[in-house]
Amino acid sequence: GAGVSQSPSNKVTEKGKDVELRCDPISGHTALYWYRQRLGQGLEFLIYFQGNSAPDKSGLPSDRFSAERTGESVSTLTIQRTQQEDSAVYLCASSPLRTGGTDTQYFGPGTRLTVL
Amino acid sequence: AQSVTQLGSHVSVSEGALVLLRCNYSSSVPPYLFWYVQYPNQGLQLLLKYTTGATLVKGINGFEAEFKKSETSFHLTKPSAHMSDAAEYFCAVSPGGTSYGKLTFGQGTILTVHP
Numbered sequence: 267g268a269g270v271s272q273s274p275s276n277k278v279t280e281k282g283k284d285v286e287l288r289c290d291p292i293s294g295h296t297a298l299y300w301y302r303q304r305l306g307q308g309l310e311f312l313i314y315f316q317g318n319s320a321p322d323k324s325g326l327p328s329d330r331f332s333a334e335r336t337g338e339s340v341s342t343l344t345i346q347r348t349q350q351e352d353s354a355v356y357l358c359a360s361s362p363l364r365t366g367g368t369d370t371q372y373f374g375p376g377t378r379l380t381v382l
Numbered sequence: 383a384q385s386v387t388q389l390g391s392h393v394s395v396s397e398g399a400l401v402l403l404r405c406n407y408s409s410s411v412p413p414y415l416f417w418y419v420q421y422p423n424q425g426l427q428l429l430l431k432y433t434t435g436a437t438l439v440k441g442i443n444g445f446e447a448e449f450k451k452s453e454t455s456f457h458l459t460k461p462s463a464h465m466s467d468a469a470e471y472f473c474a475v476s477p478g479g480t481s482y483g484k485l486t487f488g489q490g491t492i493l494t495v496h497p
Binding site for chain 2: 314
């Protein structure tokens, strides 16, 4: 069975350029999450899509960051006018979000973004 | 607001020795607690989680963790380390409820196992 997939696996860009990172969740998973992992640090929550509810964007570090999700499928994280401090591994996770349950998040392999 | 502190960014043990990875948390609501593991060149996978009920939680690969509310701790243990346990381990907390998925992670602990 397919897990969470992310593309590209690696992205090198120049400062000031825009980048798009893609996440394909596990089929049927209602919830989708984006995290950022800077070198030597833990994961930082960025954004959380939960079914048809409005996403929780409270972790987005600036208005240069945005994310979209089409229904219960693919999500795209966009970073505009990239800065060197945006360099990190961006991780996506999905979960079934069973009502009243205690979901496990399944993580993708991540996209390593390097901003020169 | 929640936070997680993992004591020790690197832990080194001998094969067969006890593994103890420390995690302390702060949370304004009863927390849900997790341990994730990241093997080299792989994604994170769940080791175990505490939500409600029994405070001693058993996970995969012989790991277990105990939720101690009075100490705000959720330390991860394994009685006997194996070479294959070498990985990075992350403790995480969530507030539960409708924000269940909003995990706050610790900075990670790299476990090295020596022959």
